[in-house]
Amino acid sequence: MNGLRTDVLHLDVRTLQTLLDTKKVKSTQLVDLYLDQIHRHDGYLHGMLSMPSRDALQRIAAVLDEERTAGKVRSKLHGIPVILKDNINTLPDLGMRSASGSFALKDARPRQNAKLVDKILAAGMIIIGKANLSLLPSGWSAMGGQCQSAYVRGGVLSNDSKDGHIVSYTSSPSGSSSGPAVVVSAGCAPLSVGTETDGSLVCPAGRASIYTIKPSIWVISQHGLIPVSHTMDSVGPMGKTPYDVAAFLDILREVDAPGYPTDGYTSVLDGSIADFSVAAVNYKDWIFPSNYMAPIESATDEMNRKFQDAYDILKVKAREFHENVPLPKPEVANLNGKNCKPMIMLTDFRHDFPAYLDELEYAPIKSLQELIDFNREHAEIELPAGHSNQKVLEQAEQLNLTAAEFQRYLSKMREVCREQGIDYILDKFNADVIIGPADSTLSTIASGSGYPIAGMPLGFLDINGRAFGMVAMARKHQEATLLKFLAAWDDTFHPRKPPPMLVGNSAELDTV
Numbered sequence: 001m002n003g004l005r006t007d008v009l010h011l012d013v014r015t016l017q018t019l020l021d022t023k024k025v026k027s028t029q030l031v032d033l034y035l036d037q038i039h040r041h042d043g044y045l046h047g048m049l050s051m052p053s054r055d056a057l058q059r060i061a062a063v064l065d066e067e068r069t070a071g072k073v074r075s076k077l078h079g080i081p082v083i084l085k086d087n088i089n090t091l092p093d094l095g096m097r098s099a100s101g102s103f104a105l106k107d108a109r110p111r112q113n114a115k116l117v118d119k120i121l122a123a124g125m126i127i128i129g130k131a132n133l134s135l136l137p138s139g140w141s142a143m144g145g146q147c148q149s150a151y152v153r154g155g156v157l158s159n160d161s162k163d164g165h166i167v168s169y170t171s172s173p174s175g176s177s178s179g180p181a182v183v184v185s186a187g188c189a190p191l192s193v194g195t196e197t198d199g200s201l202v203c204p205a206g207r208a209s210i211y212t213i214k215p216s217i218w219v220i221s222q223h224g225l226i227p228v229s230h231t232m233d234s235v236g237p238m239g240k241t242p243y244d245v246a247a248f249l250d251i252l253r254e255v256d257a258p259g260y261p262t263d264g265y266t267s268v269l270d271g272s273i274a275d276f277s278v279a280a281v282n283y284k285d286w287i288f289p290s291n292y293m294a295p296i297e298s299a300t301d302e303m304n305r306k307f308q309d310a311y312d313i314l315k316v317k318a319r320e321f322h323e324n325v326p327l328p329k330p331e332v333a334n335l336n337g338k339n340c341k342p343m344i345m346l347t348d349f350r351h352d353f354p355a356y357l358d359e360l361e362y363a364p365i366k367s368l369q370e371l372i373d374f375n376r377e378h379a380e381i382e383l384p385a386g387h388s389n390q391k392v393l394e395q396a397e398q399l400n401l402t403a404a405e406f407q408r409y410l411s412k413m414r415e416v417c418r419e420q421g422i423d424y425i426l427d428k429f430n431a432d433v434i435i436g437p438a439d440s441t442l443s444t445i446a447s448g449s450g451y452p453i454a455g456m457p458l459g460f461l462d463i464n465g466r467a468f469g470m471v472a473m474a475r476k477h478q479e480a481t482l483l484k485f486l487a488a489w490d491d492t493f494h495p496r497k498p499p500p501m502l503v504g505n506s507a508e509l510d511t512v
Contacts, residue, residue: 069477114224
């Protein structure tokens with residue numbers, strides 16, 4: 001077949017839309033294309049956890065192709081494949097588990113799809129699988145093993161730190177949406193769905209050189225998610241371009257989402273960086289501490305240079321630029337000598353997880369304590385050496401705040417992150433967004449406020465090619481502002497490149 005050959009490392013949603021609309025490709029071809037890429041590379045990457053059969057996916061794609069031929073196009077993303085994080089419920093007849101990477105939930109049967117899954121299916125998208133995920137350490141699950149970066153050859157080493165700055169030739173993909181980030185960067189799907197409580201979208205996106213957004217809480221329904229904290233959890237789209245993310249958020253968002261543009265999120269992507277007033281934190285003060293991301297001086301110096309280069313460019317090109325703004329650190333949100341974030345998160349999990357189990361058609365475990373017990377009884381698979389941390393589960397089970405105590409911690413967290421934090425900085429400096437490193441505690445400010453945060457690529461380390469990025473925060477329900485900023489950022493910095501280790505060994509699309 002003569003025609004343009006396009007490899008999966010470069011294909012984005014806009015290109016796929018054009019190819020499908022002009023009938024140069026069919027969705028059945030796309031299914032084969034992305035499954036071939038998964039089979040080429042996932043033996044190393046460990047990005048996937050469960051998948052429907054190829055035949056089942058081809059039947060779905062063929063129906064969608066027939067609909068397109070008949071003039072029935074359900075959405076902009078009709079016929080486009082997507083991968084979901086494994087903590088998102090799908091009915092068993094879709095051919096995937098909903099286990100959050102744990103053997104304790106391997107045989108769990110949801111009573112219904114997550115609400116966002118029904119939106120994806122109604123939009124005519126093709127769910128080709130569930131992606132690996134993690135809690136601690138980053139990128140590892142009992143069912144999926146260690147998810148690996150598509151950018152760093154050699155893999156994660158056992159002596160690396162939690163978010164593995166770099167030890168020799170290794171680098172963590174970060175977490176917990178490790179798989180959803182890695183599979184997009186590796187060309188296994190054009191889009192994925194991740195989730196974030198605190199940093200779980202923006203950190204892996206930075207390590208995978210892709211774009212993402214965690215919208216304000218409840219812009220996307222939490223129904224059908226294996227939860228951590230209803231106060232802080234959100235689903236978020238992941239893609240190679242700001243357009244990819246915006247087009248997918250148009251599908252995922254609730255119908256009555258506040259701040260939604262009349263013509264959709266993709267309608268706000270015009271403009272330039274000159275439209276923005278930008279406030280920037282001191283990247284040296286906000287970067288992850290050494291116990292979380294073990295420093296190597298040459299890598300830290302290189303990242304700092306590139307952060308500063310970005311700031312210097314914004315000083316020239318942005319409408320206004322305010323450097324080293326005094327955003328309060330998350331530890332300021334403290335009551336009675338206790339940090340507010342874990343008190344809120346653990347209390348939520350203590351109540352939200354059992355409530356989730358109660359909603360399943362079949363739950364192999366019935367309580368948080370049964371999960372803890374299962375892990376202990378199956379420690380060789382759930383808690384092997386180097387992966388033995390379940391302290392968060394035990395702390396949640398033991399914590400028993402009253403409603404009044406919980407509210408005091410939440411009020412303090414909101415005060416620091418909102419009134420003294422994001423809102424204060426944006427008001428004081430007349431700014432539209434606040435930016436800083438992705439590998440930082442800025443995501444805790446966003447999660448504590450319930451406001452949106454977006455991740456954007458920036459560069460790659462000379463020492464091993466690891467990608468790193470930055471984040472941007474805005475006021476509550478200003479997802480449109482952040483998406484417009486991502487588009488302006490992309491036009492200004494052109495920061496992405498495909499993983500060099502996959503270039504020349506990736507699936508390609510034949511077009512008519």
